[in-house]
Amino acid sequence: MARKKKITQQDILGFYMDFVLENNERPKSVYALAKAYNFEEQAFYNYFGTIEVLDQQVFLEFFNSTLEVLNKSEDYQSYDSRHQLLSFYYTFFENLTANRSFVKYILSQHSNQLKNLKMLSHLRKSFKSYVKGLHIDLPDFKNKQIDSIQTKGLEEAAWAQLLFTLKFWMDDHSANFEKTDIFIEKSVNASFDLMDISALKSLIDLGKFIIKEKSIMN
Known part of the structure; x- marks a missing residue:
C-alpha cells in the first residue's frame, strides 16, 4: 500500500495523540508512528526534529x-x-x-x-x-x-x-x-x-x- 505523502503538522499531532490513547504509551520512534499511520517518515521531519517535542x-x-x-x-x-x-x-x-x-x-x-x-x-x-x-x-x-x-x-x-x-x-x-x-x-x-x-x-x-x-x- 502506498504511503501518504501529503501530511500536515495537524495530521501528525492527531496521529500521535491517537497512538498514545490506543497503545497506552508513546511511540518508541518516528518510524513506529509513521508505520502505524502509513505515512512517509520524512514527512514528520518537515515539521518536527524529534518525537520528544x-x-x-x-x-x-x-x-x-x-x-x-x-x-x-x-x-x-x-x-x-x-x-x-x-x-x-x-x-x-x-x-x-x-x-x-x-x-x-x-x-x-x-x-x-x-x-x-x-x-x-x-x-x-x-x-x-x-x-x-x-x-x-x-x-x-x-x-x-x-x-x-x-x-x-x-x-x-x-x-x-x-x-x-x-x-x-x-x-x-x-x-x-x-x-x-x-x-x-x-x-x-x-x-x-x-x-x-x-x-x-x-x-x-x-x-x-x-x-x-x-x-x-x-
Whole structure:
C-alpha cells in the first residue's frame, strides 16, 4: 500500500495523540508512528526534529486554538483584563476536557512535578506572553526596576495559578467539571482582588472552597 505523502503538522499531532490513547504509551520512534499511520517518515521531519517535542507542541496547540476562538469573539474584545483571563481559562479548559484522556495520561506521570515539566515549556512561554499582553493594572511605584520585577512576578504567579488549576482539573470528578469552573472563577477573582487590595473576602472564599474540595477528593 502506498504511503501518504501529503501530511500536515495537524495530521501528525492527531496521529500521535491517537497512538498514545490506543497503545497506552508513546511511540518508541518516528518510524513506529509513521508505520502505524502509513505515512512517509520524512514527512514528520518537515515539521518536527524529534518525537520528544510532540508533547510540547500539543499543549501549545491547545493554547493557540483557545486564542483563535477568543480572538473571533467581539464580546471578548470588549472585556476588561479580568474577564478576558476568565474567558481564556474557560475556553482553554474546554479544549483540555475535549482531550482529557490524552492530557491525563501524559500529565499523570508527572502530576506532582508539573512546574518543571519540559513538555509545558512552550505553553509556559506563550501563556506568560498572553498575560503580559492583558496589561493588567498594577501599583505604579514610579521605579522602572521595581515595576519590571512586579510585572515578571505577575507573569510567574499567573503561570503558577494555571498549573494549580490544571492539577485541580485533573483531580475533578464532578459532572461537566463544574467544580473546576467554580475554582477558576474564585481563583481568578481572588488574584485580581489581591491586586486591588481588597483580597480578604475573596481569599477566604477561595480557601474554604479548596479545603472543602480537598477533603472530599481525599
